[in-house]
Amino acid sequence: MPYTRKTPQQISHTQVFHGQTLTISTGIMAPNCDAAVRVALDHTEILVTAVMNRAPNPNKDFLPLTIDFRDYNPAVGKIGGGAYRKREWRPSEMMTLYSRIVDRTMRPMFPKGMINDLVITITPLSFDRETDLAILGVLGGSLATMLAGVPFDGPVSAVRLGLIEAKNTENAQDAKDLIKVNPSVQEFEQNGFNLLVSGKKGSLNMIEMDGAHVSEEMMESGFVLAQQIIDELSQIQTEFLDKARGKKLWLNAHDLDLTQFVMYNYPHDELKAEVASIVTASDMDQFYQWSTDQRGALFHEYRERLRLHFLDKTKSDDNYRRENIDGALQLQVKEYYRHLILDKGVRIDGRVMDQIRSLYCEIDSVELTHGSGLFWRGDTQILSSVTLGAPWDVQLVDDMFQDGGEIRFMHHYNFPPFSVNEAQRIRGTGNREIWHGRLAEKALEYVIPTKLEFPYTIRLVSECLSSGWSTSMWSVCASTLSMMAAWVPIYQPVSGIAMGLCSRVDESGLPTSYQVLTDIQWAEDHNCDMDFKVAGTPLGITAIQLDMKIHGITTQIAMEVIRQANIARAEILWVMLETIATPRTELKPNAPKITVIKIDADKVKMVIGKWGETIDKIIAETWVKIDFEDDGTCMITSRDQAMVQRTIDIIKQITYEPNVWDSFDGLITRIENYGVFVQYSGGKTGLIGSRSLPPETNMMTMFKVGNRIQVQIANITSEGKVDLKKVG
Numbered sequence: 001m002p003y004t005r006k007t008p009q010q011i012s013h014t015q016v017f018h019g020q021t022l023t024i025s026t027g028i029m030a031p032n033c034d035a036a037v038r039v040a041l042d043h044t045e046i047l048v049t050a051v052m053n054r055a056p057n058p059n060k061d062f063l064p065l066t067i068d069f070r071d072y073n074p075a076v077g078k079i080g081g082g083a084y085r086k087r088e089w090r091p092s093e094m095m096t097l098y099s100r101i102v103d104r105t106m107r108p109m110f111p112k113g114m115i116n117d118l119v120i121t122i123t124p125l126s127f128d129r130e131t132d133l134a135i136l137g138v139l140g141g142s143l144a145t146m147l148a149g150v151p152f153d154g155p156v157s158a159v160r161l162g163l164i165e166a167k168n169t170e171n172a173q174d175a176k177d178l179i180k181v182n183p184s185v186q187e188f189e190q191n192g193f194n195l196l197v198s199g200k201k202g203s204l205n206m207i208e209m210d211g212a213h214v215s216e217e218m219m220e221s222g223f224v225l226a227q228q229i230i231d232e233l234s235q236i237q238t239e240f241l242d243k244a245r246g247k248k249l250w251l252n253a254h255d256l257d258l259t260q261f262v263m264y265n266y267p268h269d270e271l272k273a274e275v276a277s278i279v280t281a282s283d284m285d286q287f288y289q290w291s292t293d294q295r296g297a298l299f300h301e302y303r304e305r306l307r308l309h310f311l312d313k314t315k316s317d318d319n320y321r322r323e324n325i326d327g328a329l330q331l332q333v334k335e336y337y338r339h340l341i342l343d344k345g346v347r348i349d350g351r352v353m354d355q356i357r358s359l360y361c362e363i364d365s366v367e368l369t370h371g372s373g374l375f376w377r378g379d380t381q382i383l384s385s386v387t388l389g390a391p392w393d394v395q396l397v398d399d400m401f402q403d404g405g406e407i408r409f410m411h412h413y414n415f416p417p418f419s420v421n422e423a424q425r426i427r428g429t430g431n432r433e434i435w436h437g438r439l440a441e442k443a444l445e446y447v448i449p450t451k452l453e454f455p456y457t458i459r460l461v462s463e464c465l466s467s468g469w470s471t472s473m474w475s476v477c478a479s480t481l482s483m484m485a486a487w488v489p490i491y492q493p494v495s496g497i498a499m500g501l502c503s504r505v506d507e508s509g510l511p512t513s514y515q516v517l518t519d520i521q522w523a524e525d526h527n528c529d530m531d532f533k534v535a536g537t538p539l540g541i542t543a544i545q546l547d548m549k550i551h552g553i554t555t556q557i558a559m560e561v562i563r564q565a566n567i568a569r570a571e572i573l574w575v576m577l578e579t580i581a582t583p584r585t586e587l588k589p590n591a592p593k594i595t596v597i598k599i600d601a602d603k604v605k606m607v608i609g610k611w612g613e614t615i616d617k618i619i620a621e622t623w624v625k626i627d628f629e630d631d632g633t634c635m636i637t638s639r640d641q642a643m644v645q646r647t648i649d650i651i652k653q654i655t656y657e658p659n660v661w662d663s664f665d666g667l668i669t670r671i672e673n674y675g676v677f678v679q680y681s682g683g684k685t686g687l688i689g690s691r692s693l694p695p696e697t698n699m700m701t702m703f704k705v706g707n708r709i710q711v712q713i714a715n716i717t718s719e720g721k722v723d724l725k726k727v728g
Contacts, residue, residue, distance in 0.1 A: 011244045013236070017041075018181040018229070020131075024139075024240050026147060034258060035148035039140040041182070044131035046124050048140030050148045053117035054261040060115040061265055061323040065107055068121045069099040069137060071400050075124040078400070092399045096434050098122075101158070102137045105198035105206045106145070108509075108548050109153040113266025113327075118150060129401060130184040132160045138198055139233060146241055149258040153509065153551060155241070156205070157233035158198040159226050162188035178218075179225055185401075192446070193218065197226035201234040203510055203552025207532075210442035213492070213540030219562055223555040267328035268319055275328040278309055284336040289350045292379055292468065295523060303329055337527040341502040341515050347524070354518045356497075356568055357468075361477075361579040363485040370591040371486020375478035375576075378521060379468025384478035386486045388591050389457040390637035391627040409448045411460040413437030413475055419467045436472040437462070440496075443476045443535035443543035444483075447490040454489055455594050455627075455635045469522040470498030472545075476535045477576060484583045486591070494542060495573040496535030499561045501553070502528040509551025516561050518568045532558075534565035538573065541566075594637045595644050601632035603655040614654065622647045656681045658722050663712045666724070668705050676703050678711050678724055686713065686722035693726070 010027035023040040030036035033049040040046075056064075071088045073080030081087050091099070102120065110118075120141045124133060138158035145152045162183035180187070188194040192212035199205045204227065209219075267275075279302045287295050306325050313320035340346055347353070357378030366372040371386040397405035413436045417424035440462065448458065460482065462475035473496030480494045500520035503511035517524055525531050529550045535543040541562070587593065599607070607628075608615045615626060624647050625637040634651065638644050658681075666678035666686075675689040676699065688711065690699065703709070715723040 009247060011240070011247060013240050013243070015236070017232075017236075020182060022236070024143065024236070026143075026244060033144075033148075034150070035144045037140050037143045037147065038125070039136045039143070040126075041131050041136060043126060043128040044124070044133070044136065045126045046122055046133065046136050046140055048123075048137070048144045049121045050141075050144035050150065051119050051121075052148065052150050052258055052261070054258075056116045056263050058115070058263060058265065058318070059321065059323055061327055063107065063110055063114050064117040065103060065110070066117070066119045067099040067102045067106075067137075067141065068119060069095045069102065069133075070121065070123045071095050072124045072127075073400060075127040076129060076400055078403075080398075080400070092401075093434055093438070094399065094401055096431055097438060098134045098137055100431070100435050101134045101196065101198070101206065101208060102141050104547050105138050105156050105158060106141055106152075106154075108205055108551055109156060109200070111151050111153075111264070113264040114151065115263055115265045116150075116261070118145070120144065124400070127400060130186065132182065132185065132188075132196075134158060134196060135160050135182065139237070143237055143240065146237075147244060151259060151262055154200060155234045155237035156198060156200045157230045157237065158196060158206070159229040159233070160188060161193070161195040161197070161222050161226060163191040163193045179222060181225070181229060193222075195219075195222045195226065197223065197230065199227070199230050199552050201231045202227075203554060204230075204546075204558060205548040205550075205552035207544050207546035207558070209541070209544035210446070211540075211542060212446045213537055213542065215540050216559070216562060216566070219541065219544075220555070220559050223558055227555055265321075265323055265327070267324045267331060271319065271324060272328045272331060274310075275306060275325070276332060278306060279329060279332060284332065287333070287336065287348060288340065289348070292522065295348075299329070299333065334527045337524070338502055338504060341517070341528075342504065342513055345515075347517065349521065353515055354564060354568065356519045356571060357521070359572065359575045361481060361576055363481050363580050368590055369482075369486075370588055371482045371484075371488070373478045373481025373483075373485060375474050375481060377468075377474055377477075377519070377572075379466055380464075380471055380474050381466040382462050382471060382474045382478040383465055384460055384462045384475060384482040386479070386482045386488065387459045387461075388486065388488075388587070389459065390592065390594065390625040391451070391455055391457060391635050392625060393457040393459075408451060408457045409441070409445055410458070411437055411441035411444060411462065411475075411479060413440060413462045413464070413472065415464045415467070415471065419464045419471075436475070439472045439533065439543060439545050440475040440479060440535075443496060444479055444490075444494055446542050447492050447494055447537060449489050449491070452633075455596060456488075456592075458483075458488060467522070469520060469525055470496075470531075470533065472496070473498050473533050473535060476543075477572060481576060481580060484580045487584045487587050489583050492537035492539060493573060493576060494535055494537050495569045495576060496533060496543075497565050497568040497572060498525075499530070499532040499534065499565050499568075500524050500528050501530035501532070501557070501561070503550065505529075505550050511550070511553060511557065514557065516557075516564050518564060530561075532561050532565070534562060534569065536566070536569060538570070590639065592637050592639050593641060593644065594635050595648065597634050597636070597648060597651070599632045599634055599651065599655045601630065604628050604632060604634075607634075607651055607654050618647060618650050622650075653681045654683075656684070658684065658686075658713055658716055660713050660716060663710065663727060666709050666711045668703055668707050668709060671699055671703050671705060673699060675699075678709060680711060680724075684722070686711070686724040688724045688726055692723075 012025040014023045025038045036049045122137045135158040142155045164180045196208040360376040362374040365374045369385040370388045373384050395407040416426045460479045464471045476496040500517035503514035531547045533545045622643040627635045664680040666680040669679045670677040675687045710727040711724040714725040
């Protein structure tokens with residue numbers, strides 16, 4: 001049969017980028033999308049597609065942006081899935097975190113009021129498990145969105161930074177010389193400095209960082225270098241987009257200009273002026289120094305006043321929909337916040353810019369937990385409980401990123417609806433709980449003792465009992481208290497703070513005037529421009545997370561925030577240490593006790609036995625948990641110290657090496673004319689020879705099978721046979 005051969009157009013760009021090969025291409029895969037881009041760094045490659053809804057719901061008042069970062073096991077040559085479902089299921093925790101990174105980088109760059117559904121799908125095609133997928137996701141998401149012709153103030157890019165190997169630090173002049181661009185996953189997880197920064201040319205708009213007590217100097221060097229790399233990547237994107245647009249790829253493929261389908265739900269100037277005449281400046285002043293509930297009630301009152309006033313127009317004019325009226329009121333409230341902070345130098349609750357709300361700390365809030373801590377600041381209250389488990393209580397991980405990995409320190413965060421006075425039932429873990437839980441976990445994991453120092457598996461659960469914002473940072477504080485109360489010998493106590501920014505911006509979306517706010521509450525995060533979380537110890541920073549509502553901030557502003565945050569962290573830590581200054585020196589009575597002994601590594605199999613029979617018998621008798629390390633370290637876990645000692649005795653018997661003159665209480669198992677066989681020390685058998693007994697001894701009358709007898713090792717032959725003698 002006759003056929004025609006396709007000749008697709010393709011645009012491709014390849015270059016060496018800081019020691020790795022970066023390749024960007026478009027034009028072949030996923031032709032039905034609004035745009036599709038392939039991005040590769042060395043052996044790792046992703047496919048990123050963008051699709052925008054042409055007919056959105058006009059009543060929406062937000063941007064429905066979805067970042068769908070997919071697990072794709074074929075990318076690592078793995079079948080994956082569970083025992084009965086050999087396919088990908090819901091996104092793994094890591095993919096959920098990666099999706100959030102891309103979302104937080106891209107979301108501030110869309111125009112205000114845009115309400116079209118936009119789905120960015122990111123599929124790993126090839127993954128070497130060493131290249132960071134998040135930075136490729138940001139790069140691909142930016143390119144696909146701009147190629148599609150969706151309004152977007154890009155390009156945006158991301159870079160991961162870590163420390164270079166210690167052996168290469170001899171010629172370092174300052175902190176910047178110690179930093180490596182795009183380290184492998186193994187490198188940035190182990191070197192004590194893991195910094196991911198996103199932004200556009202000249203500004204930063206997203207930060208994820210965890211590290212081992214990182215200094216302000218190191219952070220500043222990281223930001224400066226990150227901005228340079230982001231600028232480089234932005235230039236690469238601009239050149240690639242110019243080339244693709246020159247060939248009219250994607251836009252020409254559908255013969256559509258997507259901008260004609262973009263819908264905005266944003267109050268027009270006439271409506272904003274009318275709202276300001278009905279809800280006056282004196283009305284706005286009523287918000288000042290009221291509680292959160294009072295401000296909410298006042299906003300509801302003003303909203304109902306406006307809806308009643310515009311009732312007729314709402315029915316006849318789409319420009320006066322309820323969403324637009326509510327949006328105009330919200331914009332007026334935001335402008336009032338800016339006026340209050342930037343012009344009057346005071347915050348909505350009367351605090352000055354660097355003031356922390358009232359604090360309260362408590363330990364042992366719950367009786368039967370292994371440790372608990374309550375941290376209460378302003379309207380936010382967190383109860384953290386710690387549970388100590390045996391070494392084999394670790395969480396097993398089997399996903400795209402690793403096969404059979406183990407996690408011995410876990411922090412889980414719960415945000416029940418009652419914490420914000422919502423009448424809803426508690427459902428499963430949501431993405432927000434995963435994000436906040438992981439942030440607090442990163443802040444704490446650098447102070448957790450090693451398995452050799454503290455062999456327990458540690459699980460923290462932070463319950464948000466009341467939310468007035470920055471719950472993740474107060475989870476850090478509450479978790480520190482609970483671990484110290486539970487005798488977890490953490491290296492340093494950790495505290496955290498959420499910082500904000502109130503600003504006026506220029507046409508590029510960058511601040512022209514601003515105020516940094518310490519300890520932001522919900523209303524300030526909602527009505528202002530930034531949520532900048534900083535956690536750390538007295539020695540340095542252990543975690544940072546930045547979310548922006550404006551297009552970005554400069555490195556100078558970022559460092560100003562960090563310096564102010566570090567002062568606040570120290571004040572919070574002082575209050576925490578007044579409650580409990582150091583970790584307790586003993587476990588609570590109901591906590592499991594782990595006893596560590598060491599045996600010859602070659603004898604571990606003797607304790608385990610064939611098919612595990614020996615160790616199963618030990619556990620059945622003593623009800624303990626037993627874990628072995630490869631070097632012969634044996635960890636015995638139980639709440640009953642007598643059973644722990646019984647287990648130690650059994651293991652010592654099994655692994656015992658006979659020595660001359662050792663004495664035992666033995667069991668007679670067999671009698672012959674030439675001697676008596678006696679079982680001693682874990683089933684080992686020796687012989688009391690007839691020659692070692694008096695000549696007149698009658699073997700059958702003097703000894704009986706099943707009787708116990710005191711014996712001593714008299715000799716060990718070259719063949720390993722043990723000669724015993726009767727004692728007494």
